Amino acid sequence: AQSVSQHNHHVILSEAASLELGCNYSYGGTVNLFWYVQYPGQHLQLLLKYFSGDPLVKGIKGFEAEFIKSKFSFNLRKPSVQWSDTAEYFCAVRGGTGANNLFFGTGTRLTVIP
């Protein structure tokens, strides 16, 4: 079965700092990978997704993620964070055998200090 690991539980950064949130998954077949964001009091929103093609995907609000198949990783990056990026970030995977549900990581809370 698929599983997703997010090793950073809480990240605290100052504005303008660079961000990288780790995500590793375990599944040997073809996977679709997602990053969702949950702003305080709001619902999960899709930041970006990878299905195939260019392993470097760009999402909304300046976020990007790189799929590295050999490392089973899909890390999220942003070169310069803003206070408004304070949120919970979830990596998710959907894969194989006709499954269409998502497996989520435990999430990483990002706090950006002005």
Add this chain to the structure above:
Amino acid sequence: EPEVTQTPSHQVTQMGQEVILRCVPISNHLYFYWYRQILGQKVEFLVSFYNNEISEKSEIFDDQFSVERPDGSNFTLKIRSTKLEDSAMYFCASRTELAGLNEQFFGPGTRLTVL
């Protein structure tokens, strides 16, 4: 922009009581999901629903849970006899097609508190 909506936003119930959580998926979507997130834990898949039947369910989705699409617009999750450990945030999601590059759109969630 169309959104998935959920009601109520917060439900408080006594242990052993039945609760029904309601969701209105985006109107042209065909696949519907329930997930839950216990406080401090990951978002977990419960069930997916397509063509008026369950297509997949997790181990969490036992006989106490059921889903229904009673009127072509609402998608409900029923918990027959709530337990303390059912306290969680419940998210509904929907998407357009099984195949293809379609994301799941999530609702804002219903916080269920079982006392």
